[in-house]
Amino acid sequence: MKRYSAFAVAREALGNHMGWERAWASPEPKKKYDVIIIGAGGHGLATAYYLGKNHGITNVAILEKGWLGGGNTGRNTTIIRSNYLQDPSAAIYEKARSLYETLSQDLNYNVMFSPRGVMMLAQTQHEVRGYERTAHANALQGVKTEFITPARVKELVPIINLDGPRYPVLGALWQARGGTARHDAVAWGYARACSAMGMDVIQKCEVTGVRTVDGKVQGVTTNRGDIDCEKLGVVVAGHSGHVADMAGFRLPIESVTLQALVSEPIKPCMDVVVMANTVHGYMSQSDKGEMVIGGGTDGSNNYTQRGSFHHIEETVRALVETFPMVSRLKMLRQWGGIVDITGDRSPMLSKTPVENMFINCGWGTGGFKAIPGSGWGFAELVAKGYSPLTEEFGIDRFKEGRFIDESGAAGVAH
Amino acid sequence: MLILECPCCGVVGEETEFAGGGEAHLKRFGPGSSEENFHDYLFAKENPKGVHFERWRHANGCGKWFHAARNTVTLEVYGTYSAQTYEPPQEIKDKVSAKVPGWSWREFA
Numbered sequence: 001m002k003r004y005s006a007f008a009v010a011r012e013a014l015g016n017h018m019g020w021e022r023a024w025a026s027p028e029p030k031k032k033y034d035v036i037i038i039g040a041g042g043h044g045l046a047t048a049y050y051l052g053k054n055h056g057i058t059n060v061a062i063l064e065k066g067w068l069g070g071g072n073t074g075r076n077t078t079i080i081r082s083n084y085l086q087d088p089s090a091a092i093y094e095k096a097r098s099l100y101e102t103l104s105q106d107l108n109y110n111v112m113f114s115p116r117g118v119m120m121l122a123q124t125q126h127e128v129r130g131y132e133r134t135a136h137a138n139a140l141q142g143v144k145t146e147f148i149t150p151a152r153v154k155e156l157v158p159i160i161n162l163d164g165p166r167y168p169v170l171g172a173l174w175q176a177r178g179g180t181a182r183h184d185a186v187a188w189g190y191a192r193a194c195s196a197m198g199m200d201v202i203q204k205c206e207v208t209g210v211r212t213v214d215g216k217v218q219g220v221t222t223n224r225g226d227i228d229c230e231k232l233g234v235v236v237a238g239h240s241g242h243v244a245d246m247a248g249f250r251l252p253i254e255s256v257t258l259q260a261l262v263s264e265p266i267k268p269c270m271d272v273v274v275m276a277n278t279v280h281g282y283m284s285q286s287d288k289g290e291m292v293i294g295g296g297t298d299g300s301n302n303y304t305q306r307g308s309f310h311h312i313e314e315t316v317r318a319l320v321e322t323f324p325m326v327s328r329l330k331m332l333r334q335w336g337g338i339v340d341i342t343g344d345r346s347p348m349l350s351k352t353p354v355e356n357m358f359i360n361c362g363w364g365t366g367g368f369k370a371i372p373g374s375g376w377g378f379a380e381l382v383a384k385g386y387s388p389l390t391e392e393f394g395i396d397r398f399k400e401g402r403f404i405d406e407s408g409a410a411g412v413a414h
Numbered sequence: 415m416l417i418l419e420c421p422c423c424g425v426v427g428e429e430t431e432f433a434g435g436g437e438a439h440l441k442r443f444g445p446g447s448s449e450e451n452f453h454d455y456l457f458a459k460e461n462p463k464g465v466h467f468e469r470w471r472h473a474n475g476c477g478k479w480f481h482a483a484r485n486t487v488t489l490e491v492y493g494t495y496s497a498q499t500y501e502p503p504q505e506i507k508d509k510v511s512a513k514v515p516g517w518s519w520r521e522f523a
């Protein structure tokens with residue numbers, strides 16, 4: 001792999017930019033791998049990357065039914081933060097956020113991490129108490145957040161309407177080192193690094209069956225033939241229940257569509273991320289100038305990647321209340337992704353009833369921010385059978401009543 | 415937009431009139447049951463990519479609960495029916511079979 005650098009840009013300019021090599025290879029599947037990862041979204045690719053980088057396992061294939069990053073990773077609104085309530089969440093989300101800080105250098109690929117600050121508005125007394133509690137919890141966890149006043153909110157976000165018609169802004173939870181990153185670049189950067197380590201990223205390869213012998217995984221069936229493996233990692237987000245079904249077990253997960261939309265590009269007007277959980281909407285401005293907007297999930301199970309119309313209406317109404325200038329913007333595009341929601345709004349990074357088959361799912365509406373940390377922990381789990389980062393996130397926690405309740409922190413979809 | 419007919423009051427309404435209540439036809443396991451059964455009753459979901467039997471409430475209408483058979487990929491509604499039943503009526507099953515031969519669901523109970 002040729003490294004990207006300012007020098008490389010100059011060198012390639014001399015050759016009319018004809019010398020750039022492909023960022024990753026498109027190999028044919030081999031008969032057998034040490035580890036197969038199903039799903040080339042951010043979490044699957046990051047898992048493969050850290051399997052190679054931290055554990056020296058490079059005989060790995062990442063199988064993707066569509067194109068890499070074409071699932072939720074390429075459809076999300078890219079908010080990165082780690083201001084969760086429970087200790088196990090703080091650990092994995094903060095690990096991820098801190099890895100994002102140097103991810104571009106690490107991958108030699110610009111993921112455009114922009115720690116511009118994330119603000120979560122408190123618009124009811126209940127929310128004020130909830131976020132003050134989170135700020136205290138974060139202080140103990142070593143995650144830097146603070147509860148700020150309405151005046152400070154206005155200073156950071158001049159376009160905001162503090163005394164909204166329904167819910168005035170009473171304060172906000174502020175994480176200055178939260179922000180955004182370029183979603184595609186995260187998938188592409190990891191894919192390029194995996195390919196450079198000799199791993200096979202295989203697109204248009206759909207897994208249609210999981211083969212087991214005596215309760216132990218043997219391999220997968222795909223539309224490109226059978227492929228064997230020692231270990232299998234399932235990282236397919238909204239399709240987790242579907243793939244678990246192939247292996248004969250059920251999961252505490254429901255799949256619904258979450259949608260997002262972007263406006264026409266306008267001049268810079270808001271340089272932080274604002275989330276308004278009570279009225280149910282959030283917004284940030286992309287580098288191109290589009291306002292990136294998201295809101296609620298659908299109210300019933302579906303696999304449509306489209307989303308119901310009344311949720312757009314609800315989201316836009318919330319944002320017009322919060323930022324009156326939005327009412328004059330044209331919306332350019334809308335899309336949806338299938339998110340995998342668990343009962344306690346926390347993910348599962350876990351062994352499964354099938355030996356040597358592992359699953360990483362349940363990131364639901366908020367897993368983009370977790371990609372590096374999740375990959376780091378899940379790779380360790382797959383390689384060694386144990387990781388301190390994933391320990392609390394087992395499937396068994398439901399049976400044992402050890403919920404990691406983040407319904408407050410993950411209340412609005414993001 | 416999803417359109418449902420409430421079998422309790424007969425009103426045909428669009429989605430915002432109703433509230434989804436998740437998977438239907440759960441077999442209850444209570445005190446004295448095995449851990450496995452109790453866990454599955456509370457948490458394990460069918461979550462199929464295809465035919466789904468689910469509970470709805472006519473929240474902004476008559477307020478009553480009912481069931482619907484719906485496809486989670488095409489969003490087609492095969493029919494709605496009374497919640498006072500352990501399994502979908504034969505007529506609904508036939509409709510589903512006509513559209514999705516070989517559909518499956520865990521044991522009805």
Ligand SMILES: Cc1cc2nc3c(=O)[nH]c(=O)nc-3n(C[C@H](O)[C@H](O)[C@H](O)COP(=O)(O)OP(=O)(O)OC[C@H]3O[C@@H](n4cnc5c(N)ncnc54)[C@H](O)[C@@H]3O)c2cc1C
Nearest residue numbers: 039041043065071072073076077079207337367368369414
């Ligand atoms: C609209 C929207 C906004 C969001 N906003 C945010 C946000 O602001 N911040 C945040 O942190 N998170 C956000 N999220 C959540 C985040 O996008 C996801 O949690 C995260 O991207 C999940 O990554 P993944 O790698 O697990 O899944 P995905 O990126 O969905 O990857 C899974 C891959 O598996 C593939 N696959 C599925 N089945 C098979 C099969 N049988 N064989 C082979 N391949 C298969 C899929 O094609 C897919 O590419 C948002 C999500 C959506 C939909």
